[in-house]
Amino acid sequence: MKKMKKLFLGALALVMMFTLAACGNSEKTEGSGSGAESDGVQEITIKIAHVVAENTPKHQGALKMKEVIEKESDGKIKVQVYPNSSLFGDKDEYQNLVANNVQFILPDMSKLVGNDPGFNIPAMPFLFESDEAANAFWDGEKGQEIFKRLEKDGVLGMAMWPNGAKHMTNDKKAIKKPGDLDGMKIRTQGGQLLEAIYAELGAGSASIPFGELYTALQQGTVDGQENTFSNIESKKFDEVQKYMTIMGHTRVDYALLTNTKFWEGLNDETKAIVQKGVDEGTKLARESAKKLNDDALAKLKDNGQVEINELSDAEIEEFKKTLEPIYNEWAEKIGKDIIEDAESK
Structure with a gap:
């Protein structure tokens, strides 16, 4: 009986050794991150x-x-x-x-x-040059x-x-001053800050899926939109918009x-x-x-399908002055120290 017990215990020890060895050699996957203490x-x-x-x-x-x-x-x-x-x-x-x-x-x-x-920082108007x-x-x-x-x-x-700075296109008129947006409806990415910006400029805003935007512009569901040069050119918005204003107002x-x-x-x-x-x-x-x-802007100019206007420093200052209430309200929400740091860059 004692002999059988010894044989059983010996076999059990061998099984445990093989099991531990197998566990030690197992490969972790899917970014599990275990084993940070190991070398290599x-x-x-x-x-x-x-x-x-x-x-x-x-x-x-x-x-x-x-x-x-x-x-x-x-x-x-x-x-x-x-x-x-x-x-x-x-x-x-x-x-x-x-x-x-x-x-x-x-x-x-x-x-x-x-x-x-x-994370509203990219939507703060004219924060980064x-x-x-x-x-x-x-x-x-x-x-x-x-x-x-x-x-x-x-x-x-x-x-x-x-992705970059955003610029505005529309099918109504050249945008050179805040009042030019009065009564327009502009597609944005959505969010309270962007809605507040366009409300202050006298415009309505609508959140439309990006994949549906070309059709919305073509059908006049919205008058205009804001986007990076690369998005405007790659989605051919210049085919269904008459005017583009280089603004860099948001990002x-x-x-x-x-x-x-x-x-x-x-x-x-x-x-x-x-x-x-x-x-x-x-x-x-x-x-x-x-x-x-840069390449997209060059293509938009070469295409010649949209009238391109770039805001002057004085025109940008006029937009900033109009949007000052929005700026002050959201600086409180985001943190004045954060806004001041962003302005210093």
Whole structure:
């Protein structure tokens, strides 16, 4: 009996040894982030999802992240990029990031204003004079402070990727002063701040899905819209609009976000590789956005289908003066210190 008991205990010990060995060699996937204490590059799969097409700065930046991360990790880290809402859409990507079902997303900041009013910064009128000024703000202390406010959700803000400054088109008249907008109906991305801006200018606003905007302009559902040069040119809005005003009054900017638990679960070596991918992706996305908008403006001029007017400094000041009540109200909501920092860039 004692002999049988010894044989049984010996067999049990062997089984436990093999089980532990198998567990130790298991590969973690889907950005689980476990094992941060281990040495060497962790073998993980990272998902990056966004809602726009492949021919955009956002997608090119995401592909750069994939290229750098996979190369620097010698293929130990796999990166999967999902464009065109093919994994998650606008309505559910943030919740899935919180759940770590995806490790990086790139939402329009206007989609984050419900999480924190600081993400209204791109919609603040005439706050930034250039892409470089906007980049400097989000890279700086106050921009990073806004990103940090998402940590309560288990989300970490990594960087701002720009689409660029917005300009206005319409089918009624050249816009040169605030009064020219009186009675018009303008399509916007939506949100209380943009609605307030156009109400102050005497115009109505409507939130129409971007994919339906060409038809809405063509049919006169709205008189005009605001967008970046690249969006205006690529969607051929100049075919159904007579006038374009170069204003740069508001912006479209994206936030590169990751899951906090995923990020904290990376060991130092793995984290350094992923951070390098983020840095290189950010650099390319910013360069691509500027080039795309410059090229789009040149094409719009060559097309000759829309009359293009650029506001002078004096005309911009007139718009700023008219919008001063909006500016003061929203500076209180966002934070005067944040607005002052943005103005200093």
